[in-house]
Amino acid sequence: MGRTIPSWRMVVEAELQKFSKFRNSLSSEDRIIFEDLLNQCKLYASAASTLTSPVKEVPMIISMLFAQHKKILDLEERLKAGEKNTFTQHSDEPQTSLTLASSNRQTST
Numbered sequence: 556m557g558r559t560i561p562s563w564r565m566v567v568e569a570e571l572q573k574f575s576k577f578r579n580s581l582s583s584e585d586r587i588i589f590e591d592l593l594n595q596c597k598l599y600a601s602a603a604s605t606l607t608s609p610v611k612e613v614p615m616i617i618s619m620l621f622a623q624h625k626k627i628l629d630l631e632e633r634l635k636a637g638e639k640n641t642f643t644q645h646s647d648e649p650q651t652s653l654t655l656a657s658s659n660r661q662t663s664t
Contacts, residue, residue, distance in 0.1 A: 563604035566611055567596050595622035 561569075571593050581589055596603065596615045599622065603614035 563614075564597070564600050567600055567603075567615065570611060570615060571596065592619055595619045598622065 574589075574593065578586055578589055596618045599618040602621075603618045606614040606617065608614055
């Protein structure tokens with residue numbers, strides 16, 4: 556007997572097809588960004604398939620939100636590392652009140 560319940564990956568593909576009109580109405584630059592966002596659903600399909608939700612869009616949105624949050628955390632870490640490198644590279648330069656205030660905020664966080 557065949558499968559009566561489609562796999563999560565098949566559900567995702569079917570749902571992503573529903574966005575084709577929206578995708579096609581975007582500029583080519585925005586289309587690339589939108590496709591990257593939708594690809595997050597495929598990237599985390601295994602984890603999303605474990606969510607039991609009667610609304611199939613919920614695991615897709617959770618996948619996209621998780622990917623966005625992961626990117627934000629990565630960028631924050633890069634910024635912190637870059638700020639530390641910039642501060643140590645320029646420590647011999649005279650400090651203005653703006654750079655002092657900035658360094659005080661960094662140390663207090």
